[in-house]
Amino acid sequence: MTIPHVPVIGLADCKVPERKADIVLEIGAACASSGFFQIVDHPVPQELIERAFETSVGFFALPVEEKLAFARDPWTNRGYEILERQSLQGAVVGHDELGISLETRPSNENLEMDLKEGFLIGDDKMSGDHPFFNRFAQGVNCWPDVAGMRDVMNEYYEACLKLSTDLMELVALSLDLPEKYFAPFCKDPTAAIRLLHYPPQRCNTKEPQIGAGAHTDFGALTLLATSGTPGLELWSNGKWFPIEPAHGAYVVNVGDLLQMYTDGKYLSSLHRVINRSGNDRYSIPFFLDGNLDVIVRSIYDASKSVNAVSVESHLRNRFDGTYQQPMPIEI
Ligand SMILES: O=C(O)CCC(=O)C(=O)O
Numbered sequence: 542m543t544i545p546h547v548p549v550i551g552l553a554d555c556k557v558p559e560r561k562a563d564i565v566l567e568i569g570a571a572c573a574s575s576g577f578f579q580i581v582d583h584p585v586p587q588e589l590i591e592r593a594f595e596t597s598v599g600f601f602a603l604p605v606e607e608k609l610a611f612a613r614d615p616w617t618n619r620g621y622e623i624l625e626r627q628s629l630q631g632a633v634v635g636h637d638e639l640g641i642s643l644e645t646r647p648s649n650e651n652l653e654m655d656l657k658e659g660f661l662i663g664d665d666k667m668s669g670d671h672p673f674f675n676r677f678a679q680g681v682n683c684w685p686d687v688a689g690m691r692d693v694m695n696e697y698y699e700a701c702l703k704l705s706t707d708l709m710e711l712v713a714l715s716l717d718l719p720e721k722y723f724a725p726f727c728k729d730p731t732a733a734i735r736l737l738h739y740p741p742q743r744c745n746t747k748e749p750q751i752g753a754g755a756h757t758d759f760g761a762l763t764l765l766a767t768s769g770t771p772g773l774e775l776w777s778n779g780k781w782f783p784i785e786p787a788h789g790a791y792v793v794n795v796g797d798l799l800q801m802y803t804d805g806k807y808l809s810s811l812h813r814v815i816n817r818s819g820n821d822r823y824s825i826p827f828f829l830d831g832n833l834d835v836i837v838r839s840i841y842d843a844s845k846s847v848n849a850v851s852v853e854s855h856l857r858n859r860f861d862g863t864y865q866q867p868m869p870i871e872i
Protein backbone atom coordinates (compact mmCIF):
# COMPACT_ATOMS: atom_id res chain seq x y z
CA MET A 542 0.00 0.00 0.00
CA THR A 543 1.49 3.34 -1.01
CA ILE A 544 0.89 6.04 1.57
CA PRO A 545 0.24 9.36 -0.14
CA HIS A 546 3.03 11.91 0.01
CA VAL A 547 1.72 14.78 2.18
CA PRO A 548 4.90 16.49 3.41
CA VAL A 549 5.06 19.03 6.23
CA ILE A 550 6.88 22.03 4.80
CA GLY A 551 8.29 24.85 6.94
CA LEU A 552 7.96 28.28 5.36
CA ALA A 553 10.21 30.17 7.80
CA ASP A 554 13.23 30.01 5.49
CA CYS A 555 11.42 31.35 2.47
CA LYS A 556 13.47 34.53 2.57
CA VAL A 557 16.78 32.60 2.36
CA PRO A 558 17.34 32.11 -1.39
CA GLU A 559 18.87 28.59 -1.23
CA ARG A 560 16.17 27.37 1.16
CA LYS A 561 13.44 28.98 -0.92
CA ALA A 562 14.51 26.86 -3.90
CA ASP A 563 14.16 23.71 -1.74
CA ILE A 564 10.74 24.78 -0.48
CA VAL A 565 9.61 25.38 -4.06
CA LEU A 566 10.80 21.89 -5.03
CA GLU A 567 8.99 20.32 -2.06
CA ILE A 568 5.76 22.13 -2.89
CA GLY A 569 5.99 21.08 -6.55
CA ALA A 570 6.61 17.44 -5.61
CA ALA A 571 3.63 17.39 -3.23
CA CYS A 572 1.27 19.07 -5.70
CA ALA A 573 2.21 16.53 -8.36
CA SER A 574 1.93 13.43 -6.15
CA SER A 575 -0.93 13.79 -3.67
CA GLY A 576 -2.07 17.37 -4.31
CA PHE A 577 -1.79 17.93 -0.54
CA PHE A 578 0.89 19.28 1.77
CA GLN A 579 1.03 20.92 5.17
CA ILE A 580 2.73 24.16 6.02
CA VAL A 581 4.19 25.12 9.39
CA ASP A 582 6.17 28.21 10.44
CA HIS A 583 3.78 30.24 8.35
CA PRO A 584 3.04 33.90 9.00
CA VAL A 585 -0.54 33.56 10.32
CA PRO A 586 -0.34 34.03 14.12
CA GLN A 587 -1.57 31.01 16.09
CA GLU A 588 -3.41 33.39 18.38
CA LEU A 589 -5.42 34.75 15.40
CA ILE A 590 -6.29 31.19 14.32
CA GLU A 591 -7.47 30.48 17.87
CA ARG A 592 -9.63 33.60 17.91
CA ALA A 593 -11.15 32.53 14.59
CA PHE A 594 -12.05 29.13 16.09
CA GLU A 595 -13.50 30.68 19.26
CA THR A 596 -15.67 32.93 17.11
CA SER A 597 -16.77 29.98 15.02
CA VAL A 598 -17.74 27.96 18.11
CA GLY A 599 -19.67 31.01 19.35
CA PHE A 600 -21.57 31.28 16.07
CA PHE A 601 -22.58 27.61 15.84
CA ALA A 602 -23.76 27.72 19.47
CA LEU A 603 -26.46 30.26 18.52
CA PRO A 604 -30.04 29.00 18.45
CA VAL A 605 -30.89 27.54 15.06
CA GLU A 606 -33.52 30.25 14.31
CA GLU A 607 -30.84 32.90 14.72
CA LYS A 608 -28.51 31.06 12.36
CA LEU A 609 -31.32 30.51 9.85
CA ALA A 610 -31.89 34.26 9.69
CA PHE A 611 -28.54 34.39 7.87
CA ALA A 612 -29.17 31.48 5.45
CA ARG A 613 -26.61 31.30 2.64
CA ASP A 614 -27.47 33.47 -0.30
CA PRO A 615 -26.71 31.34 -3.36
CA TRP A 616 -25.66 34.37 -5.42
CA THR A 617 -23.26 36.03 -2.98
CA ASN A 618 -22.30 32.61 -1.59
CA ARG A 619 -22.22 34.01 1.92
CA GLY A 620 -24.09 33.10 5.06
CA TYR A 621 -25.22 30.06 6.99
CA GLU A 622 -25.15 26.60 5.42
CA ILE A 623 -27.84 24.58 7.09
CA LEU A 624 -27.06 21.14 8.52
CA GLU A 625 -27.51 18.41 5.91
CA ARG A 626 -28.23 20.80 3.05
CA GLN A 627 -25.14 20.25 0.94
CA SER A 628 -23.82 17.06 -0.59
CA LEU A 629 -20.22 17.76 -1.45
CA GLN A 630 -20.10 14.46 -3.24
CA GLY A 631 -22.40 16.15 -5.74
CA ALA A 632 -19.36 18.20 -6.72
CA VAL A 633 -17.83 15.10 -8.25
CA VAL A 634 -20.79 14.30 -10.47
CA GLY A 635 -20.15 15.66 -13.96
CA HIS A 636 -16.52 15.99 -13.09
CA ASP A 637 -15.03 13.88 -15.84
CA GLU A 638 -13.26 16.72 -17.58
CA LEU A 639 -10.97 16.79 -14.56
CA GLY A 640 -9.86 13.29 -15.37
CA ILE A 641 -11.39 11.58 -12.36
CA SER A 642 -12.79 8.48 -13.97
CA LEU A 643 -15.69 6.51 -12.59
CA GLU A 644 -13.46 3.50 -11.95
CA THR A 645 -11.11 5.41 -9.68
CA ARG A 646 -13.84 7.15 -7.74
CA PRO A 647 -14.94 5.81 -4.40
CA SER A 648 -18.23 4.11 -5.04
CA ASN A 649 -19.51 3.26 -1.58
CA GLU A 650 -21.19 6.58 -0.93
CA ASN A 651 -24.62 7.61 -1.97
CA LEU A 652 -25.64 11.21 -2.29
CA GLU A 653 -26.72 11.62 1.30
CA MET A 654 -26.48 15.09 2.75
CA ASP A 655 -23.35 16.06 4.64
CA LEU A 656 -23.51 16.01 8.45
CA LYS A 657 -22.11 19.48 8.82
CA GLU A 658 -23.17 23.09 9.07
CA GLY A 659 -21.17 26.02 7.79
CA PHE A 660 -20.90 29.75 7.49
CA LEU A 661 -19.37 31.49 4.48
CA ILE A 662 -17.63 34.86 4.55
CA GLY A 663 -16.09 36.67 1.60
CA ASP A 664 -14.22 39.90 1.01
CA ASP A 665 -15.75 42.51 3.31
CA LYS A 666 -14.09 45.63 1.98
CA MET A 667 -15.10 45.72 -1.70
CA SER A 668 -16.93 48.98 -2.23
CA GLY A 669 -20.39 49.03 -3.80
CA ASP A 670 -19.09 50.78 -6.93
CA HIS A 671 -16.39 48.17 -7.63
CA PRO A 672 -17.16 46.51 -11.00
CA PHE A 673 -17.20 43.09 -9.29
CA PHE A 674 -19.53 44.08 -6.47
CA ASN A 675 -22.70 42.51 -7.86
CA ARG A 676 -20.99 39.59 -9.52
CA PHE A 677 -21.26 35.97 -8.43
CA ALA A 678 -19.79 35.30 -4.95
CA GLN A 679 -19.29 39.01 -4.29
CA GLY A 680 -21.38 41.41 -2.27
CA VAL A 681 -22.20 41.90 1.36
CA ASN A 682 -21.34 39.56 4.23
CA CYS A 683 -23.79 38.58 6.96
CA TRP A 684 -22.71 39.41 10.49
CA PRO A 685 -24.63 37.57 13.20
CA ASP A 686 -24.53 38.86 16.73
CA VAL A 687 -21.35 37.15 17.93
CA ALA A 688 -18.94 39.37 19.84
CA GLY A 689 -16.05 40.61 17.67
CA MET A 690 -16.98 38.33 14.74
CA ARG A 691 -16.59 40.89 11.99
CA ASP A 692 -13.18 42.15 13.15
CA VAL A 693 -11.75 38.70 13.77
CA MET A 694 -13.00 37.28 10.49
CA ASN A 695 -11.77 40.24 8.47
CA GLU A 696 -8.35 40.01 10.07
CA TYR A 697 -8.29 36.28 9.41
CA TYR A 698 -9.46 36.74 5.80
CA GLU A 699 -6.66 39.20 5.05
CA ALA A 700 -4.03 36.94 6.64
CA CYS A 701 -5.19 33.92 4.62
CA LEU A 702 -5.48 35.91 1.41
CA LYS A 703 -1.89 37.11 1.77
CA LEU A 704 -0.62 33.62 2.61
CA SER A 705 -2.51 31.93 -0.22
CA THR A 706 -1.43 34.47 -2.85
CA ASP A 707 2.18 34.22 -1.61
CA LEU A 708 1.89 30.46 -1.96
CA MET A 709 0.70 30.92 -5.55
CA GLU A 710 4.05 32.62 -6.22
CA LEU A 711 5.88 29.55 -4.90
CA VAL A 712 3.57 27.36 -6.98
CA ALA A 713 4.42 29.44 -10.08
CA LEU A 714 8.15 28.99 -9.40
CA SER A 715 7.63 25.26 -8.92
CA LEU A 716 6.22 25.15 -12.44
CA ASP A 717 9.21 27.09 -13.84
CA LEU A 718 6.96 30.06 -14.44
CA PRO A 719 7.72 33.67 -13.47
CA GLU A 720 6.92 34.29 -9.81
CA LYS A 721 4.12 36.72 -10.75
CA TYR A 722 2.52 34.44 -13.35
CA PHE A 723 -0.68 34.05 -11.32
CA ALA A 724 -0.85 37.76 -10.35
CA PRO A 725 -3.87 38.46 -12.64
CA PHE A 726 -5.62 35.40 -11.17
CA CYS A 727 -4.89 36.68 -7.66
CA LYS A 728 -6.05 40.27 -8.35
CA ASP A 729 -9.45 41.09 -6.78
CA PRO A 730 -9.96 37.37 -6.29
CA THR A 731 -13.03 35.55 -5.16
CA ALA A 732 -12.04 33.89 -1.92
CA ALA A 733 -13.93 32.63 1.08
CA ILE A 734 -13.57 31.67 4.68
CA ARG A 735 -15.80 28.75 5.53
CA LEU A 736 -16.48 28.07 9.18
CA LEU A 737 -17.43 24.41 9.53
CA HIS A 738 -18.97 22.43 12.36
CA TYR A 739 -19.33 18.67 12.20
CA PRO A 740 -21.59 17.41 15.02
CA PRO A 741 -20.86 13.99 16.49
CA GLN A 742 -22.58 11.02 14.83
CA ARG A 743 -26.21 10.80 15.91
CA CYS A 744 -26.52 7.09 16.56
CA ASN A 745 -24.34 4.03 16.60
CA THR A 746 -25.08 2.86 13.10
CA LYS A 747 -22.47 0.64 11.46
CA GLU A 748 -21.81 3.17 8.72
CA PRO A 749 -20.99 6.61 10.08
CA GLN A 750 -22.65 9.51 8.33
CA ILE A 751 -20.29 11.41 6.08
CA GLY A 752 -19.41 14.92 7.30
CA ALA A 753 -18.24 16.20 3.93
CA GLY A 754 -18.76 13.86 0.97
CA ALA A 755 -15.92 13.01 -1.40
CA HIS A 756 -15.11 16.09 -3.44
CA THR A 757 -12.38 18.16 -4.94
CA ASP A 758 -12.07 21.85 -4.13
CA PHE A 759 -13.19 24.22 -6.83
CA GLY A 760 -10.58 26.98 -6.80
CA ALA A 761 -6.79 27.09 -7.01
CA LEU A 762 -5.59 26.49 -3.44
CA THR A 763 -7.27 25.75 -0.11
CA LEU A 764 -5.74 26.51 3.28
CA LEU A 765 -7.37 24.36 5.93
CA ALA A 766 -7.06 25.08 9.65
CA THR A 767 -8.33 22.41 12.02
CA SER A 768 -8.74 22.53 15.76
CA GLY A 769 -7.06 19.16 16.21
CA THR A 770 -10.02 16.77 15.90
CA PRO A 771 -9.27 14.24 13.13
CA GLY A 772 -11.65 13.45 10.29
CA LEU A 773 -10.12 14.57 7.00
CA GLU A 774 -9.33 11.77 4.55
CA LEU A 775 -7.58 11.75 1.20
CA TRP A 776 -8.45 9.34 -1.62
CA SER A 777 -5.29 7.83 -3.01
CA ASN A 778 -4.55 4.58 -4.87
CA GLY A 779 -8.09 3.36 -4.38
CA LYS A 780 -8.20 3.91 -0.61
CA TRP A 781 -9.03 6.55 1.96
CA PHE A 782 -6.08 7.79 4.05
CA PRO A 783 -6.48 9.98 7.15
CA ILE A 784 -4.60 13.26 7.11
CA GLU A 785 -3.34 14.22 10.53
CA PRO A 786 -2.52 17.90 10.70
CA ALA A 787 0.69 18.83 12.51
CA HIS A 788 0.16 21.30 15.37
CA GLY A 789 -0.45 24.80 14.04
CA ALA A 790 -0.22 23.57 10.46
CA TYR A 791 -2.35 24.49 7.51
CA VAL A 792 -3.30 21.61 5.30
CA VAL A 793 -2.95 23.03 1.79
CA ASN A 794 -4.47 21.39 -1.24
CA VAL A 795 -4.60 21.94 -4.96
CA GLY A 796 -8.06 22.77 -6.34
CA ASP A 797 -9.64 22.17 -9.73
CA LEU A 798 -8.40 25.40 -11.30
CA LEU A 799 -4.75 24.70 -10.55
CA GLN A 800 -5.21 21.21 -11.93
CA MET A 801 -6.63 22.75 -15.11
CA TYR A 802 -3.78 25.26 -15.39
CA THR A 803 -1.29 22.42 -15.19
CA ASP A 804 -3.07 19.96 -17.50
CA GLY A 805 -3.41 17.61 -14.56
CA LYS A 806 0.23 17.69 -13.46
CA TYR A 807 -0.89 19.13 -10.13
CA LEU A 808 -3.70 17.12 -8.63
CA SER A 809 -7.02 18.34 -7.32
CA SER A 810 -7.49 15.23 -5.20
CA LEU A 811 -10.65 13.80 -3.75
CA HIS A 812 -11.03 14.20 -0.04
CA ARG A 813 -13.84 13.84 2.48
CA VAL A 814 -14.53 14.24 6.17
CA ILE A 815 -16.00 11.72 8.59
CA ASN A 816 -16.17 12.84 12.17
CA ARG A 817 -15.73 9.58 14.09
CA SER A 818 -14.38 11.34 17.19
CA GLY A 819 -17.62 11.36 19.16
CA ASN A 820 -17.10 15.09 19.70
CA ASP A 821 -17.92 18.21 17.76
CA ARG A 822 -15.33 18.90 15.07
CA TYR A 823 -14.57 22.42 13.84
CA SER A 824 -12.47 23.37 10.84
CA ILE A 825 -11.90 26.53 8.83
CA PRO A 826 -10.99 26.16 5.18
CA PHE A 827 -10.01 29.25 3.21
CA PHE A 828 -10.55 28.97 -0.55
CA LEU A 829 -8.57 31.00 -3.06
CA ASP A 830 -10.87 30.80 -6.07
CA GLY A 831 -9.42 33.59 -8.20
CA ASN A 832 -10.43 36.57 -10.32
CA LEU A 833 -13.83 35.84 -11.85
CA ASP A 834 -12.87 37.13 -15.31
CA VAL A 835 -9.62 35.23 -15.71
CA ILE A 836 -9.76 32.49 -18.31
CA VAL A 837 -7.96 29.44 -17.02
CA ARG A 838 -5.93 27.77 -19.78
CA SER A 839 -3.13 25.26 -19.90
CA ILE A 840 0.18 26.86 -18.88
CA TYR A 841 1.87 24.52 -21.34
CA ASP A 842 -0.26 25.21 -24.39
CA ALA A 843 -2.36 28.37 -24.33
CA SER A 844 -3.90 27.36 -27.67
CA LYS A 845 -5.73 24.45 -25.95
CA SER A 846 -8.80 26.63 -25.86
CA VAL A 847 -11.01 23.57 -25.70
CA ASN A 848 -10.46 23.33 -21.96
CA ALA A 849 -10.37 27.08 -21.32
CA VAL A 850 -12.97 28.21 -18.83
CA SER A 851 -13.55 31.40 -16.92
CA VAL A 852 -13.14 31.24 -13.17
CA GLU A 853 -16.73 32.41 -12.81
CA SER A 854 -18.32 29.76 -15.00
CA HIS A 855 -16.29 27.02 -13.38
CA LEU A 856 -17.28 28.12 -9.87
CA ARG A 857 -20.94 28.48 -10.76
CA ASN A 858 -21.04 25.00 -12.27
CA ARG A 859 -19.42 23.46 -9.25
CA PHE A 860 -21.56 25.23 -6.66
CA ASP A 861 -24.70 24.35 -8.59
CA GLY A 862 -23.81 20.68 -8.35
CA THR A 863 -23.47 20.61 -4.59
CA TYR A 864 -26.35 22.45 -3.01
CA GLN A 865 -29.96 21.30 -2.88
CA GLN A 866 -31.09 24.73 -3.88
CA PRO A 867 -29.68 25.75 -7.27
CA MET A 868 -28.46 29.28 -7.66
CA PRO A 869 -30.35 31.71 -9.89
CA ILE A 870 -29.33 31.64 -13.55
CA GLU A 871 -28.90 35.41 -13.73
CA ILE A 872 -29.46 38.29 -11.41
O1 LIG B 1 -13.26 20.12 7.31
C1 LIG B 1 -12.30 19.68 6.67
O2 LIG B 1 -11.35 19.13 7.23
C2 LIG B 1 -12.27 19.79 5.16
C3 LIG B 1 -13.37 20.62 4.57
C4 LIG B 1 -13.33 20.61 3.08
O3 LIG B 1 -12.72 19.78 2.46
C5 LIG B 1 -14.04 21.67 2.32
O4 LIG B 1 -14.80 22.45 2.92
O5 LIG B 1 -13.80 21.77 1.11
Ligand SMILES: [Fe+2]
Binds near residue numbers: 756757758763812
Ligand atom coordinates in the same frame (compact mmCIF):
# COMPACT_ATOMS: atom_id res chain seq x y z
FE1 LIG C 1 -12.49 20.36 0.42
